[in-house]
Amino acid sequence: NAGVTQTPKFQVLKTGQSMTLQCAQDMNHNSMYWYRQDPGMGLRLIYYSASEGTTDKGEVPNGYNVSRLNKREFSLRLESAAPSQTSVYFCASMLERDRGRRNQPQHFGDGTRLSIL
Amino acid sequence: QKEVEQDPGPLSVPEGAIVSLNCTYSNSAFQYFMWYRQYSRKGPELLMYTYSSGNKEDGRFTAQVDKSSKYISLFIRDSQPSDSATYLCAMSGGNQFYFGTGTSLTVIP
Numbered sequence: 736n737a738g739v740t741q742t743p744k745f746q747v748l749k750t751g752q753s754m755t756l757q758c759a760q761d762m763n764h765n766s767m768y769w770y771r772q773d774p775g776m777g778l779r780l781i782y783y784s785a786s787e788g789t790t791d792k793g794e795v796p797n798g799y800n801v802s803r804l805n806k807r808e809f810s811l812r813l814e815s816a817a818p819s820q821t822s823v824y825f826c827a828s829m830l831e832r833d834r835g836r837r838n839q840p841q842h843f844g845d846g847t848r849l850s851i852l
Numbered sequence: 853q854k855e856v857e858q859d860p861g862p863l864s865v866p867e868g869a870i871v872s873l874n875c876t877y878s879n880s881a882f883q884y885f886m887w888y889r890q891y892s893r894k895g896p897e898l899l900m901y902t903y904s905s906g907n908k909e910d911g912r913f914t915a916q917v918d919k920s921s922k923y924i925s926l927f928i929r930d931s932q933p934s935d936s937a938t939y940l941c942a943m944s945g946g947n948q949f950y951f952g953t954g955t956s957l958t959v960i961p
Contacts, residue, residue: 739895768949775860777953778896778940793948825895840886841942841949843895 737761739844741826747850748816756811756847758826766829767809768793768841769801771822778825784809816851823848855879858941858952867961871928875941875952878922882943882950885917887926890938890954899939900926931959 742757760767769781770793780793784803798820800812809828813820827841858875865871873887884903888896900915902908908915914927924943928935936959941952 775953777856777858778951780948783948840884840898840901842898843888845895846893848893 739826739828739842741824741844741847743847744845745848747852748813749852750816750818752816752851754813754816754849756813756824756826756849757808758810758844759808760826760828760842761807762828762830762842763806764828764842765806765831767803768827768829769799769809769811770825770827771795771820772825772846773822781811781824818851821849821851855950856941856943856952859955860953862956862958864958864960865931867931867933867959869931869959871926871931871935871957871959873926873928873939873941873955873957875924875943876922877924877943877950879943879945879950880919880922881945884944885915885924886942886949887913887915888940888942889935890940892937896940933959933961935959 739760765786768783770778772778779795781799782801784790787806790801802810824847825843827843829841830839856877887900889899890896902915905917905919912929916925938954938956940954
């Protein structure tokens, strides 16, 4: 039972390079999320996808793009990496978001540690 | 003002102690409350999930929610060295989740 799988686990980029972070979940979850985690800042939402075919901006979307490739996969792209994007990136998924009532908790991958020089 | 406030610690306790971790929040619309445990270089792992006010117990862990005070707590009984980790509170009431910055806990054998 893999849960949420993120690749790569580590990456070093130079300023201006582009890169795509991959995320896949095998729990048949509808919603998927991308967060970044920085010391003292906690988890901040970059983008999320409530269902296949939809994406929405979170708290810190600038400099990123996302693609919900299918129900399982949600990728995050840095078009022109900047040192301020050095962080640990986490993907999460959630079974469903019931608009009227009960939310399910999110399940996280183990992260991608990204350094931009 | 942040949506969720959490004391970052660090917190250091002897093995066997009772640990109390806390978060406060400002948005009265939050209805779903979670605690995650995060080991070094790993992703957050769901520990407890509660809806609205009240207590929930799971083994050595007890989660409490006081919506009137906008205050949630996680208690760890008989703490073990394996409990050493960062604990994140999280809450939601709509489209998004809001996380505390995490409290670092070390349990000393």
